Amino acid sequence: MHQRVAFGVMVALLVLAPFFVYPVFLMKALCFALFACAFNLLIGYVGLLSFGHAVFLGGAGYGSAHAAKVWGFPPEAAILFGTLVAAALGVVIGILTIRSRGIYFANITLAFAQMIYFFSVQAKFTGGEDGIQSVPRGVFLGVLDLRRPLTMYFVVLAIFLLGFLIVYRAIHSPFGQVLKAIRENEPRATSLGYRAEHYKLIVFALSATLSGLAGATKAIVFQLASLTDVHWTMSGEVVLMTLLGGLGTVFGPVVGAFIMIGLENYLATLGAWVTIVQGAIFVVCVLIFRRGVVGELGRLLRRPL
Amino acid sequence: MGQLLIGLINGAFYAMLSLGLAVIFGLLNIINFAHGAQYMLGAFVAYFALQWIGLGYWWSLLLAPIVVGLFGVLLERAMLKRLYHLDHLYGLLLTFGVALIVQGVFRHEYGSSGLPYGIPPQLSGGYNLGFMFLPTYRAWVIVFSLAVCLATWYVIERTRLGSYLRAATENPALVQAFGINVPRMITLTYGFGVALAALAGVLAAPIYQVNPLMGADLIIVVFAVVVIGGLGSIMGSIVTGFALGVVEGFTKFFYPEASNTVIFVIMAVVLLFRPSGLFGRAT
Numbered sequence: 001m002h003q004r005v006a007f008g009v010m011v012a013l014l015v016l017a018p019f020f021v022y023p024v025f026l027m028k029a030l031c032f033a034l035f036a037c038a039f040n041l042l043i044g045y046v047g048l049l050s051f052g053h054a055v056f057l058g059g060a061g062y063g064s065a066h067a068a069k070v071w072g073f074p075p076e077a078a079i080l081f082g083t084l085v086a087a088a089l090g091v092v093i094g095i096l097t098i099r100s101r102g103i104y105f106a107n108i109t110l111a112f113a114q115m116i117y118f119f120s121v122q123a124k125f126t127g128g129e130d131g132i133q134s135v136p137r138g139v140f141l142g143v144l145d146l147r148r149p150l151t152m153y154f155v156v157l158a159i160f161l162l163g164f165l166i167v168y169r170a171i172h173s174p175f176g177q178v179l180k181a182i183r184e185n186e187p188r189a190t191s192l193g194y195r196a197e198h199y200k201l202i203v204f205a206l207s208a209t210l211s212g213l214a215g216a217t218k219a220i221v222f223q224l225a226s227l228t229d230v231h232w233t234m235s236g237e238v239v240l241m242t243l244l245g246g247l248g249t250v251f252g253p254v255v256g257a258f259i260m261i262g263l264e265n266y267l268a269t270l271g272a273w274v275t276i277v278q279g280a281i282f283v284v285c286v287l288i289f290r291r292g293v294v295g296e297l298g299r300l301l302r303r304p305l
Numbered sequence: 306m307g308q309l310l311i312g313l314i315n316g317a318f319y320a321m322l323s324l325g326l327a328v329i330f331g332l333l334n335i336i337n338f339a340h341g342a343q344y345m346l347g348a349f350v351a352y353f354a355l356q357w358i359g360l361g362y363w364w365s366l367l368l369a370p371i372v373v374g375l376f377g378v379l380l381e382r383a384m385l386k387r388l389y390h391l392d393h394l395y396g397l398l399l400t401f402g403v404a405l406i407v408q409g410v411f412r413h414e415y416g417s418s419g420l421p422y423g424i425p426p427q428l429s430g431g432y433n434l435g436f437m438f439l440p441t442y443r444a445w446v447i448v449f450s451l452a453v454c455l456a457t458w459y460v461i462e463r464t465r466l467g468s469y470l471r472a473a474t475e476n477p478a479l480v481q482a483f484g485i486n487v488p489r490m491i492t493l494t495y496g497f498g499v500a501l502a503a504l505a506g507v508l509a510a511p512i513y514q515v516n517p518l519m520g521a522d523l524i525i526v527v528f529a530v531v532v533i534g535g536l537g538s539i540m541g542s543i544v545t546g547f548a549l550g551v552v553e554g555f556t557k558f559f560y561p562e563a564s565n566t567v568i569f570v571i572m573a574v575v576l577l578f579r580p581s582g583l584f585g586r587a588t
Contacts, residue, residue, distance in 0.1 A: 049394045096573055099580050103336050103393050104536070108576065111529040114522075115569030122562055232525060236401060243398065275409030282402025286395050287384060 002303045006251055007168075014157055023153040024221075029261040030156050031218040034163040036241040036253030038210035041167050043239075044248030045176060046203055047183040051106045051235050052113025053211055055093070058230030059116065060086035060212030065132040065225035066125055075138040075146055079159070079216040086212020087205060089116075094204035098197055110232060117230045131226030135219060152221060159217050163210050168250060170206065179203055240278055243285045246292030251305050255293050306437040308558040309551060314443055314512065316550020317450035318505050322527045323534065323542040324454055325501035328461070330536050331474045332494045335385065335396035340527070341520025342404040343499045346373045347506025348515045349411065352422055362425035362511070369507045370500035377499030381492045404521075411517035419514030446508050453504065454543045461539050470494065529572045535585020545583060 017026055035057055042048045064082025067073040073081060097108045120126045127133070137146035146152045170176055181189040182196045190196050219225040228234065237260065245256025260278075267274045285292065291299060298305040322340060329337045337343075350372050351365035360368065380403065388395045424442045431440040461467040473480040473487050481487045506520070513519055534545030549568055557564040575583060 047392075049397070096576055100576070103330075103334070103397060104532070106394065106397060107336060107528050107532055108572070110525060111532060111569050111572055114525045114529070115566050115573075118565035118569075122565075236405070239398065239401075272409045272413035275405050276413065279402045279405030279407075279409060282398060282405065283384070286399040286402065287387060290391075290395070 002301075003250060003305065006305055010251065010254065011161065014160075018150060018153045023149045025261070025265060027153055027156045027221045028218070029258045030160045031214045031221065032238070032241060032261055033254040033257035034160045034214040034217075035211050036238055036245065036257045037164055037167045038207045038214065039238045040242045040247065040249075040253045041170065041203060041207045041210070043242060044252075045171055045179045045183060046200060048200065048204070049102075049106045049239070050109040050204075050207075051239070052093070052109035052111075052116075052232070053207075053238050054230050054232060054234035055113045055116045056086040056089060056208040056211035057215035057218070057234060057238075058120065058225070058227075059089050060215035061219035061225035061229050062120065062126050062132065063212075064216035065135045065219040068138065068220060069132060069135045070125075074142070075140050075220050078138075079213070079220060082216025082219065083209055083212040086215065087209040090205040090208020090212070091201075094201045094208070098201050098204060110235065113230070113232055113235055117227070117232065120227060120230050126225070126227075129227065131224055132219075133224055135223040135225065137220055137223060146220070156217055156221060159213065163213050164254070166206075166210065170203070171250065175199070175202075237278070240282055240285075242292075244281060244292055246295030246298070246305075247290075249292065249294040249298060249305055252292050252294035259293070308554040310437070310439070310443060310554075311557070312551035312554020313447050313547065314550070315553060316547035317447050318509060318523070318546075319527055319530045319550050320454050320543045320546025321450050321501055321505040321508075322524070323531045323546045324457060324539065325498040325505075326527065326531050327534075327536060327539060327542040328457070328501070329495055329498035330531075331539075332470065332491055333385070333389075333396070334393050335400065336393075336528070337495075337498065338397055338400040338524070339380075339404040339407065340400075340499075340502050341522075341524030342407040343373055343377065343502040343520070344506040344509070344523070345411065345517060345520040346376065346407065347503025348422070348510040348519060349506075349517075350503065351507045351510050352420055352515045355422070362507075365507050365510075366504070370504045373503035373506075374496040374500030378492055378496040380499075381495040385495065386488070386492075408517055408521060415517055417516070417518055419516040419519075422510040422515050424511040442511060446512070450505070450508060451547075453501070454546075457501070458539050458543060526568055529568050531582075533568075533572050533575050533582060535582025538582070538584040541582065541584025 039050070039053050042050055060082035063085030064078040067081040068075060068078035093109065093112050097105060097112065100108050121128055137152065139145050140155050144151050144155060146155060178189065178194050178199055181194070182199060186196050215229060241256035241260045242253045243256070244259060245254065246252030263277065264274055267277060294305050322344060326337055326340055329335060347369040350369040351362070354360040354365045354368055384399055385396060388399060428442045428445050431438055461470060469480065469485055470490065473485070473490055477487050509519065530545055530549050531542060533549065534541040549571070552571070553564055553567055556567040
């Protein structure tokens, strides 16, 4: 019940926000919020820390940018294509990595991500250092002209809410219960007859797909797909957003993403300071603030948010 | 042959860094994400020693591991120690944050371009072997790092101190019950692993220049090396370090497009057939 209230508040805020805040900033934050929610599905509910999630964000970005610019796909088809690229990557990388645990898993996903990064630097269609620039936004579903900022914003909001609700549904379903059981005690979940690896693979692919949805949308919004989105620093950033907002909370990743994007906006002129501040937030969160903003809030209200 | 040499040089750095990671992981169960930053710190200590107090390469070889090792000891005492009762992932996240801070501070001060560091006069020049030219400094790096790696292996696998260390890896509580100060051993082990990274940094300074980001991308390759070799195996990380450096060197010669990715491809193949690495034990 209280989560529905919180959801209502969030939707109301997001609907009103573009009339007060610069829409491009909001759209960026929403894309990252969806990315962080997808990432949280893995770390918060299965306890798997993927340190290579940028691959799905960036890979889908390249997919949708390429489809929209070179093949002339309409935006909805381009986003769908980008998402499918991420899903395919998720299945392949998932199959290779899912047998490993804990730190090994983090390490291995990171290494795969770096491999895809080097591939993106060299491949022809990604445009190397330049990326894919001036991607057309086009007309969504043939009626909504995305060149108008507010229209674009509400389409992004709808995509974000769709992704958010999918994550919400997954967490609160019997499937989500099994995931939590695996997180708490994998051998026991296995002995109860659940195929832990299948569940983990499915949720990994789902997380990759939703990260891809975020990345594909982001490429259309910013009309750009670049190496930044595939680089491992981006993987670190999503970890930070989720950690700051609250691991394993429903709304934490959204809050974390908005804080981090706001902070980056604010610090953008200071160059290397962004990295220093990010590092400091990491250290503080890990040492004394492990529940994150929403986790602490939920504890104060005595209700999981 | 030239490619073999470059490969061996890279392999020497992979071996030293993955050895440090393996030693730390063995006892602390932490992937030290700050390893790349500590490698960079080693190179910077050498640079500062030369610029500020005029201490040359040979002193730096001794000084940098001690200074950076102390930094590691402080880090372990002040921060890492508080995380041992938690999921090991928090240790990884903490060291990642530390790496970001350290690299950020140095990038803020010194930009992203490299600072030059000269080859010591005793090691400049080279030998003409007839079929190739061998710069003395590169030969020195290979020989010296091999010696350091083997010495580390000897201490851990063949001495009494090493046997305490290995026992504490297996069962810290039991070792502590025998009257060995395990927390101090953990601190010193972390310091030692960090010192190895700093030593590698000093060795690298004359070859790659001193750069705030010199460790940032290297460390991810080293992670892949560690995964291939199997975490926690000392000899495994030395052998895979050198071997993968050579493989990478040859790939650069025969198929340069793949030279950046070859290690990761090998990692994927190894994972399919031996998920715990070539030399690792099943977990």
